[in-house]
Amino acid sequence: MENYEKSYPKMLPFNRECDHDLVGAYISVLLSRYSFLEQVYVGESIRGRELYCVRLGRADAQPVLYVGAHHGMERITSSLLLRFINEYCESMAEGVRMYGVGMDYIFSERCIYVLPMLNPDGVELSLRGASEESPLYERLLRMNGGDDFTHWQANERGVDLNHNYAAGFTEYKALEKEDGIINGPTKYSGEYPESEPETSALCRLIRTVSPEMILTLHTQGEEIFYTSGGTCPKISHRIGRVMSDMTGYRLAEPEGSAAYGGLTDWFVAEYGKPSFTIECGKGKNPLPPDDFFNIYARLRELFFRAPILF
Numbered sequence: 001m002e003n004y005e006k007s008y009p010k011m012l013p014f015n016r017e018c019d020h021d022l023v024g025a026y027i028s029v030l031l032s033r034y035s036f037l038e039q040v041y042v043g044e045s046i047r048g049r050e051l052y053c054v055r056l057g058r059a060d061a062q063p064v065l066y067v068g069a070h071h072g073m074e075r076i077t078s079s080l081l082l083r084f085i086n087e088y089c090e091s092m093a094e095g096v097r098m099y100g101v102g103m104d105y106i107f108s109e110r111c112i113y114v115l116p117m118l119n120p121d122g123v124e125l126s127l128r129g130a131s132e133e134s135p136l137y138e139r140l141l142r143m144n145g146g147d148d149f150t151h152w153q154a155n156e157r158g159v160d161l162n163h164n165y166a167a168g169f170t171e172y173k174a175l176e177k178e179d180g181i182i183n184g185p186t187k188y189s190g191e192y193p194e195s196e197p198e199t200s201a202l203c204r205l206i207r208t209v210s211p212e213m214i215l216t217l218h219t220q221g222e223e224i225f226y227t228s229g230g231t232c233p234k235i236s237h238r239i240g241r242v243m244s245d246m247t248g249y250r251l252a253e254p255e256g257s258a259a260y261g262g263l264t265d266w267f268v269a270e271y272g273k274p275s276f277t278i279e280c281g282k283g284k285n286p287l288p289p290d291d292f293f294n295i296y297a298r299l300r301e302l303f304f305r306a307p308i309l310f
């Protein structure tokens with residue numbers, strides 16, 4: 001831990017790729033530094049990597065959930081959430097106001113659960129390729145059609161976690177069949193909803209804490225999606241417009257296969273509460289770590305103020 005304290009000072013090393021080790025190390029430094037920060041046990045990935053999650057705010061306050069890195073090559077979203085956790089803690093400790101709102105108010109009125117990396121195995125694959133130590137090594141190479149995993153999005157079983165929720169699952173299965181999509185780098189929805197340990201753990205957390213709102217970070221496109229099958233709770237329109245003003249991101253509605261089985265689809269359909277899929281940054285996935293600072297600057301206000309928009 002002392003080593004991490006030295007090597008990960010106040011600022012996240014945002015000019016490097018984010019992986020599961022960095023998430024764990026960074027969160028443990030913050031936990032040792034800030035007594036009000038709470039770690040929440042959510043579960044593990046298929047390869048046994050912990051799905052790190054922290055709670056910012058009073059446990060009895062209105063819950064909100066932020067989730068990053070459903071997709072392997074979108075790990076820059078984990079860096080964004082780690083930086084937010086860090087800034088939240090610093091601001092709270094200093095007792096300052098953020099965007100005109102006192103941190104003590106945010107802390108006592110909202111309880112923000114932040115899960116920076118839902119798919120650590122997919123991140124590892126996209127960053128470093130398949131490991132011969134994986135029991136799925138041969139299968140991974142077959143599913144991927146080669147050893148270049150740069151554009152791998154799914155989890156280690158070749159299931160795209162953001163198509164693995166119980167929303168339009170049957171309809172999506174038909175599309176999948178038409179397009180010949182099977183286990184692989186992207187878009188395969190799995191055998192049944194929540195079949196994967198990552199999605200099943202996240203849904204368990206959601207059923208336990210009942211968030212009032214969810215933000216899910218993906219890359220890229222500078223867009224905010226807020227509907228599912230063309231519908232959403234009324235309040236989503238208003239919150240979406242404010243978020244769009246804050247960030248300059250375009251409000252958008254999903255098309256084609258993007259409209260099925262996602263976390264936002266499921267949460268909106270199941271709970272009738274606002275949920276937003278935020279496509280961070282612009283460029284070609286995987287976005288380079290050098291893009292981190294500009295993306296964070298655009299989203300910073302949203303991270304702090306989104307919870308008090310409802």
Ligand SMILES: [Zn+2]
Pocket residue numbers: 070071074162217218219
């Ligand atoms: Zn994504």
